[in-house]
Amino acid sequence: MTIDSITEAGLEWLATGTGVLGSGGGGRPRIGRLRLQTLLDDDQYPDEIEVIPPEDLDPDATITSVGKIGAPSIGSEKLPKGDEELRALRALERGGDCSVDALIPGEIGGANSFAPLIVSLLTGLPVVDADAMGRALPKLQMDTFFINGHPVNCAVITDEKGNTIVYEDIDLPERFESLVRATTVELGGTAAYAYPILEGTFVKEYSVHHTLSLCHDLGRRIHEARAANEDPTEAVCDVTGGRRLFSGKVMDIKRRHDEGFTTGDVRIDEMEGDRTLVISFQNEFLHAELDGTTVATVPDLISLLDETTAEPILVDDVQFGQRVDVVGIPAPDLLTTDEALSVVGPEAFGYDHGYEPLGTSCIGGERSGSGGV
């Protein structure tokens, strides 16, 4: 089931659904969601956000992504002014001498799916029902555009004080990441972005399709399951093609902040048994090991869900004593090509083994009623 607009009613569903695909990262959607709600309630702005399926995109359209970069935990404390992404967009149009026709989330997981919706209301630009990760991932080079050879032609970073930094003709996505990361640290740990300048044809081919619809659907199904006293974790597995890897209680969490990332690991013990799952993370959950045996790795998604409500739990919110379900969700096909695995596979994160897929993905598929009502 695909959507052609997002209204106030859908925000709650989207927040839950993008949280699941955030794999513990992507930032808290709370602030973005409040801002969106305020705009939707304001008569100056439309009361729905136009969503266009990637298959309907004009091949010549100019598209960019807008969102936030930085450690999610800092983003919760360093409040935005509210116009950062819009200013980034306008600076990108000036710097790249272009006029943007549509927006796309850089990553669908977490808060970064809300940023384009806000800018859409402020500008009237539609949002493409797709994104460049099909989840959240910690580094800028890890998107399907750069993985598939798109140049870093133009990019903008802005902060709440009006500081604006424009990147032009950056030779490597990895350098773009290190440049922007260093700049973000100097700006206090978080910043807003707009990048790159994309053509419709490229977005049609190399974006992960229908992920806004997927998150909308996923969130709705979770909320419906809760209301019907059914198991909402089952709904997550049903909609995403995922599987319950483990259930237990959080026994330990190690979290540290360095070089703009939140890294560490969490230990979860079985309640009626003596098995232990350890999940390591860098902004997002990356790798799960059950009694020393790997059971899921990037680029497959690992999500921590509240055992009762299936509400996703962010890396920053994991605490001792939480009862959780751990779900593994097969990564979108665009993240499992050889080119992609060299950038987002386990070895790219320093693990000493290759990628063993969880199964066939439902992310980026046709959404022809898959898991729908």
Added chain:
Amino acid sequence: MTIDSITEAGLEWLATGTGVLGSGGGGRPRIGRLRLQTLLDDDQYPDEIEVIPPEDLDPDATITSVGKIGAPSIGSEKLPKGDEELRALRALERGGDCSVDALIPGEIGGANSFAPLIVSLLTGLPVVDADAMGRALPKLQMDTFFINGHPVNCAVITDEKGNTIVYEDIDLPERFESLVRATTVELGGTAAYAYPILEGTFVKEYSVHHTLSLCHDLGRRIHEARAANEDPTEAVCDVTGGRRLFSGKVMDIKRRHDEGFTTGDVRIDEMEGDRTLVISFQNEFLHAELDGTTVATVPDLISLLDETTAEPILVDDVQFGQRVDVVGIPAPDLLTTDEALSVVGPEAFGYDHGYEPLGTSCIGGERSGSGGV
């Protein structure tokens, strides 16, 4: 004596003169000078560089400075492509939507006085006989434009690979410094710059005047003194209003590279006596202590000269056994105001005492034959 052009004959003088005002930093002019010589010899380009005195500047003219940033020792190994500053200038004109009428050195000391001369030959733009430091200093906020309240309206950093980063509306010069420093480290330790966008009226009031002429004159006088078997260190003192602080032999040098700077100290022992001078540096010599008593500090200039030739010795070139004269030169008036001292005084560099001036400066004065023939 002021100059209205620079020809091939003057390059040697300029290299020596800017080396003295570089206070041990500002970079080696060797590469820039070779490039300049090549351009002057090439029929495609003019055979002299037009220099205009600041008093003749059109008040409405648009002016910017171009040069290099980074640790001087890295600049000697990471060779430039040659068009970095020109690309920075063009990106500044695009980003700032302006057309530059004249160039000005950001600092007169060392290699950064050569960069505008090269861009002048490539573009036909004249170079203003002035600069924004009257010497070399290690941080971007330490120039007379920012000290006197000029905004960081637009700035560009480029590297030899074509990477281009544009800074717009940066709220504080100190943030500009930290942003650019972090970016320069990510680009490999050195980069080229163009910034800010200045108006003629501002440059007339807040630049250090006639410093290209001063360096030209200073270099010529040193070379003439060598040829005449006179003491060239005397010529330095005569032209700059400086004074010989110490003579001796370099006994020890501690140099380290961190966060994009070269820092450390050098110990010099008297040959016929037992006094010791210790000079500490951060890219430039900052502070000289004779047997524990401060004898010169920033913003006054401290220059190490070869005892025989008065050829200036850079921080990077100091070695055990060198016989040297140490000269202290009074800082230009624009660096000794209260506003300036809060940015470039000893306390701004972490020394626990105030500024005690060496005397009245000849840098930035009228150059009405001062020290001339």
